[in-house]
Amino acid sequence: MxxxxxxxxxxxxxxxxxxxxxxxxxxxxxxxxxxxxxxxxxxxxxxxxxxxxxxxxxxxxxxxxxxxxxxxxxxxxxxxxxxxxxxxxxxxxxxxxxxxxxxxxxxxxxxxxxxxxxxxxxxxDEHDDEVREQLEALVAEGKRGAAVDLFHQVIGVPEEIMAQMDPIKPMLEKIAHTYPYDWTIAGTxxxxxxxxxxxxxxxxxxxxxxxxxxxxxxxxxxxxxxxxxxxxxxxxxxxxxxxxxxxxxxxxxx
The missing domain is CATH 3.40.50.1820 (Alpha/Beta hydrolase fold, catalytic domain)
Known part of the structure; x- marks a missing residue:
């Protein structure tokens, strides 16, 4: 370490x-x-x-x-x-x-x-600021689970995989505030x-x-x-x- x-x-x-x-x-x-x-x-x-x-x-x-x-x-x-x-x-x-x-x-x-x-x-190199702003707003409102869902929907995760995510969502919610970072990287x-x-x-x-x-x-x-x-x-x-x-x-x- x-x-x-x-x-x-x-x-x-x-x-x-x-x-x-x-x-x-x-x-x-x-x-x-x-x-x-x-x-x-x-x-x-x-x-x-x-x-x-x-x-x-x-x-x-x-x-x-x-x-x-x-x-x-x-x-x-x-x-x-x-x-x-x-x-x-x-x-x-x-x-x-x-x-x-x-x-x-x-x-x-x-x-x-x-x-x-x-x-x-x-x-x-077009950047969809609207999605980033939505992600940031959801996290700011404490809706981390909704931010996780939105991110995976917009990047095209198949529905069958989305349906299997419930058991692991708490781990993803911990770092939901970083999803706008990756959206920024991809969009720029x-x-x-x-x-x-x-x-x-x-x-x-x-x-x-x-x-x-x-x-x-x-x-x-x-x-x-x-x-x-x-x-x-x-x-x-x-x-x-x-x-x-x-x-x-x-x-x-x-």
Whole structure:
């Protein structure tokens, strides 16, 4: 366990596993170390000869937060974890976390190799402020469950998955105030951000994800100058860790 201090004073809680070159894993919307955690994936990668780092993004788990929010603050958070990892690292990002790490690489962070899984990219830099404002208003009114529902509806989570969410909603409600952060990342990531990624990049998606997501992932793979796209056997917006970990380890080994 450790704490990295971001440029604005936010404390970012992280944990480390294994020995070898550093690999940092960055969560999606709703994910943090005590819920829907990347720890099992990190453990499998560590067994391949890496030191893995998982962390709570700002406002989640044991990490603190400072306002006002900006995507640049989360890039600085990742920079602080990279510094704690020795000054450079390979990085993995999932969903909106994938957009964040691409933005970080484009900004010049010392990321040696980058892997992203299903970044929710729509090909536009238009930002729907109305949804963000609705999310913020619901949280301010104490209606965290409604904020969780709204976020998952607007990002296109299938109804059958929404119907299974009731048992886990309390864990999601804890970090509902961070959903506007991920909405901001997705809504402000432009083609220019993606084409500016200088890092060798592995772009991944699942065979069972829908056409809209596949189309966006393929666009990302075409926009990044030094990218390879690979589609893995999996479920909607996910692939078993036992399938994903060897792919990532092989890519990070170069």
């Amino acid at each position: 450790g704490t990295a201090v971001s440029a604005d004073g936010t404390k970012i809680a992280y944990e480390r596993e294994g020995t070898g070159p550093a690999v940092i894993l960055v969560d999606a919307a709703g994910g943090y170390r005590d819920f829907n955690s990347l720890r099992p994936l990190a453990d499998l990668i560590a067994k391949e000869g890496f030191t893995t780092y998982t962390y709570d993004r700002r406002g989640r788990g044991l990490s603190t937060d400072n306002q006002p929010y900006a995507v640049e603050r989360e890039i600085e958070d990742l920079a602080a974890v990279i510094d704690a990892a020795g000054g450079q690292a390979s990085v993995y990002g999932w969903s909106s976390g994938a957009l964040l790490v691409m933005r970080a690489a484009a900004s010049g962070l010392p990321i040696t190799r980058l892997a992203v899984f299903e970044p929710p990219y729509g090909g536009s 990531t432009s083609p220019e951000h993606i084409t500016a990624v200088p890092t060798p990049t592995l772009v991944l998606d699942s065979t069972a994800t829908g056409k809209d997501m596949h189309d966006g992932v393929e666009q990302v793979a075409k926009l990044i100058p030094n990218a390879v796209h690979k589609r893995l056997e999996g479920e909607w917006h996910g692939v078993p860790n036992e399938v994903l970990a060897p792919e990532l380890a092989s890519f990070y080994k170069g």
